[in-house]
Amino acid sequence: MRRRTNWPLYGLIGLLVAVAVLIAGIVHYFTSGKHSAEKVVDSFYHYEQKGDFGSSWKLFDSYMKEKMPKEQYVQLRPHVFMQDFQAKSFKYTIGHFKKLDEWNTLSDGRHFTNLYETTVTQTYETSFGEITIEQKCYTVKEKGEWRMVWDY
Numbered sequence: 001m002r003r004r005t006n007w008p009l010y011g012l013i014g015l016l017v018a019v020a021v022l023i024a025g026i027v028h029y030f031t032s033g034k035h036s037a038e039k040v041v042d043s044f045y046h047y048e049q050k051g052d053f054g055s056s057w058k059l060f061d062s063y064m065k066e067k068m069p070k071e072q073y074v075q076l077r078p079h080v081f082m083q084d085f086q087a088k089s090f091k092y093t094i095g096h097f098k099k100l101d102e103w104n105t106l107s108d109g110r111h112f113t114n115l116y117e118t119t120v121t122q123t124y125e126t127s128f129g130e131i132t133i134e135q136k137c138y139t140v141k142e143k144g145e146w147r148m149v150w151d152y
Contacts, residue, residue, distance in 0.1 A: 034097055037116040037139035040146045044137075045092045045120060053077050061140055061147035063110055085126040095119040103138065105151050112149065115140045 040059055047056035053074045057065070068076075081087065097116045104111050116139045124131045138149040 034099070034116060036146045038094070038097055038118075040139055040148060041094055041118060041120065041137055044148050045094070045122070048077070049089055049092065051078065051082070051089075059148050061142045061149050063105075064147075064149055067152070081124065085124050085128065085131060087124040087126045087131075090122045090124045092123070093121045095121070100138075105149075107152055112138065112140050115149075 044056045044059045047053070047059075054070065057068075057070050057073045060068070081090070095118050097118045100115050100117050102111065102113045103115055103117070118137050118139075120135050120137050122133045122135070124133075136151055138151070139146045140149055141147075
C-alpha cells in the first residue's frame, strides 16, 4: 500500500507564510522612518507648488522656523521664485533618501542625529527660460514628527 503525502498541505502552509512575510514587509515600509521622511518632503513641495507657503512652512523643524519666521517666508519665497522669475508653478523631483547618523549645518554648526538626506530638483518655466534648482533637503524627527531642514 502506498503512503499518501501531504504536499497540498505543505504548499498551502508555504503560501500562507509567504503572504504573512509580504504583509509584514509592506507594514514595515509604510511605518518606517524613511517612508515618513519621504512623505514630509513630498508634502512640503506639493504645498509650495500650489502656492500654499504657510502650510509648507509648518513642515519645517524649529531650527528652520527660528531662522525664517513664517511672515518673512510666506512673503519672500513666492516673491523670489514666482514673481521675479515670472513663473506660475514648477515641477519637482525628489532624489534617493540616504540615512545619516549625524550631520551639522554649515552656517552655524547646528548638530542633528538620525536623519535623512535627499536632493530636490525644482524646474521653473520662466520668462528667462527654464531654470532648474537643486537643493539638499534633510528630514529630522522633532517631537515624534518628521520635519524639513535646509542647510543655510
